[in-house]
Amino acid sequence: MDHFKLYGFTGSGNCEKVRMVADILGLDYDWIEVPIFDGASRTENYLDTVNPGGQVPAITFATGRALSQSNAIMLYLAEGSTLIPPDPFDRAQMYSWLFWEQYTHEPAIAVRRALIQYRGMKDADIDPALTEKGQDALALMERTLHNQKWFAGYQFSLADIALYAYTHVAPEGGFSLQPYETLRRWLDRTAEQLNG
Amino acid sequence: MDHFKLYGFTGSGNCEKVRMVADILGLDYDWIEVPIFDGASRTENYLDTVNPGGQVPAITFATGRALSQSNAIMLYLAEGSTLIPPDPFDRAQMYSWLFWEQYTHEPAIAVRRALIQYRGMKDADIDPALTEKGQDALALMERTLHNQKWFAGYQFSLADIALYAYTHVAPEGGFSLQPYETLRRWLDRTAEQLNG
Numbered sequence: 001m002d003h004f005k006l007y008g009f010t011g012s013g014n015c016e017k018v019r020m021v022a023d024i025l026g027l028d029y030d031w032i033e034v035p036i037f038d039g040a041s042r043t044e045n046y047l048d049t050v051n052p053g054g055q056v057p058a059i060t061f062a063t064g065r066a067l068s069q070s071n072a073i074m075l076y077l078a079e080g081s082t083l084i085p086p087d088p089f090d091r092a093q094m095y096s097w098l099f100w101e102q103y104t105h106e107p108a109i110a111v112r113r114a115l116i117q118y119r120g121m122k123d124a125d126i127d128p129a130l131t132e133k134g135q136d137a138l139a140l141m142e143r144t145l146h147n148q149k150w151f152a153g154y155q156f157s158l159a160d161i162a163l164y165a166y167t168h169v170a171p172e173g174g175f176s177l178q179p180y181e182t183l184r185r186w187l188d189r190t191a192e193q194l195n196g
Numbered sequence: 197m198d199h200f201k202l203y204g205f206t207g208s209g210n211c212e213k214v215r216m217v218a219d220i221l222g223l224d225y226d227w228i229e230v231p232i233f234d235g236a237s238r239t240e241n242y243l244d245t246v247n248p249g250g251q252v253p254a255i256t257f258a259t260g261r262a263l264s265q266s267n268a269i270m271l272y273l274a275e276g277s278t279l280i281p282p283d284p285f286d287r288a289q290m291y292s293w294l295f296w297e298q299y300t301h302e303p304a305i306a307v308r309r310a311l312i313q314y315r316g317m318k319d320a321d322i323d324p325a326l327t328e329k330g331q332d333a334l335a336l337m338e339r340t341l342h343n344q345k346w347f348a349g350y351q352f353s354l355a356d357i358a359l360y361a362y363t364h365v366a367p368e369g370g371f372s373l374q375p376y377e378t379l380r381r382w383l384d385r386t387a388e389q390l391n392g
Contacts, residue, residue: 052336053296065285069299072291079284088275089261095268100249102299103265140248 001077003028007050008057009036011117013110013165014070015057020161020194021074025081029059037118071098074158083158090153097151097159105141108134110166113173123174134175141167142180149189156193164190197273199224203246204253205232207313209306209361210266211253216357216390217270221277225255233314267294270354279354286349293347293355297362301337304330306362309369319370330371337363338376345385352389360386 006022006029008015022029034040034056042054051058051068058068067073075098078084085091112130115121141163144151151159168187170177177184202218202225204211218225230236230252238250247254247264254264263269271294274280281287308326311317337359340347347355364383366373373380 052339053300067285067288067292069292069295071295072288075291076284076288088272089263092263092268092272095271096263096265099265099267099295099298102295103302104249106299107303143248 001025001027002061002063003030004059004061005030005032006057006059007032007034007041007046009034009041012036012056013169014106017070017162017165018057018059018073018077020165021077021083021158024083024161024194025077027077071102071158071162074098074162078158082155083161085153085155085157087153090155090157094152094157094159098162101159101162104133105137105163106166108137109170109173109175112175113166113169116174117172126174131174134170134173138167138170138175138177138180138183141186142183145182145186149186156190160186160190161194164194197221197223198257198259199226200255200257201226201228202253202255203228203230203237203242205230205237208232208252209365210302213266213358213361214253214255214269214273216361217273217279217354220279220357220390221273223273267298267354267358270294270358274354278351279357281349281351281353283349286351286353290348290353290355294358297355297358300329301333301359302362304333305366305369305371307369308371309362309365312370313368322370327370330366330369334363334366334371334373334376334379337382338379341378341382345382352386356382356386357390360390 006018008019008031010033019031036056040046041051041056047054050060050066053068055068057070057073058066059073060066067076085094108130112126112134115126150156151163164187202214204215204227206229215227232252236242237247237252243250246256246262249264251264253266253269254262255269256262263272281290304326308322308330311322346352347359360383363379
């Protein structure tokens with residue numbers, strides 16, 4: 001993999017995912033901090049050369065090529081590595097968790113955390129439907145892990161990294177992990193893989 | 197590909213995507229209609245044997261294997277076909293659009309359509325922020341297509357099918373496609389591929 005620039009915001013789980021994958025694979029990159037709350041991902045230059053969608057994370061190469069969407073970047077960086085299951089059905093399960101993470105998990109767990117951490121909202125002011133959606137997501141992860149060690153097939157994969165990113169900081173969004181013993185053991189196993 | 201059952205709700209773009217891919221590839225499947233507004237995707241049997249997440253679409257095989265998330269199912273069914281670009285960077289762009297579709301496009305375009313079509317809401321009662329998010333998504337697609345014929349690389353791919361599903365019915369959600377001439381030409385090209 002050629003050297004790339006990783007545009008990200010420290011504290012964003014979506015950006016952390018990409019950094020974790022790049023680090024675990026020992027890739028050569030520079031982290032470019034993007035102060036998103038100052039509008040830095042909405043400047044003309046950022047939209048033109050990094051991501052027309054105005055979001056982080058994104059990566060760019062010296063050739064000018066650019067790629068956005070955290071899970072797409074992970075898939076690209078990890079291609080051919082053990083982070084992507086070789087079996088087609090296991091790989092499909094990994095895709096399924098990646099899409100579920102972006103559609104169901106992140107919009108509840110990460111959004112509630114952002115409301116508290118970045119907008120200073122209090123628990124009581126947050127829509128209970130959002131809280132319930134996040135609790136349902138955590139409960140589904142817990143039930144899934146009763147039957148399997150990792151989310152996709154028999155090995156640690158991008159599905160675990162993607163789900164780890166916002167789950168391990170879920171308490172910052174007011175979600176207690178105390179009721180989810182199996183989930184907490186999986187968080188520990190995943191942290192070992194990431195720091196191993 | 198072994199015979200499978202495709203659990204879907206007629207009128208759902210997410211379900212239509214999977215059907216379009218299965219049809220274009222000539223796969224052998226049975227469509228099982230799931231009346232989601234009657235709670236049919238939340239029965240104990242559905243959660244246990246089809247999708248613990250309680251959503252459509254999902255597919256099951258005679259072996260008992262099950263897979264959910266529209267874009268993950270498409271990736272699985274289309275593996276090895278021309279619907280997935282062979283070049284790794286083009287493929288990564290396809291992934292990027294698939295995630296963008298689920299995270300940014302669908303939650304605005306499809307959700308606004310559902311509020312009008314299924315909940316009987318009127319334009320004036322819908323959060324203007326949702327409308328703006330949908331318009332921004334359509335405008336980004338329009339700008340992208342000024343420079344390229346298809347969304348990922350040089351060929352028609354799953355990215356086009358995924359984005360077509362809810363874009364071609366966007367007017368049912370109160371989004372006029374009139375301002376987006378390039379986008380409308382892409383819709384026509386995509387329809388030709390799907391019906392060709």
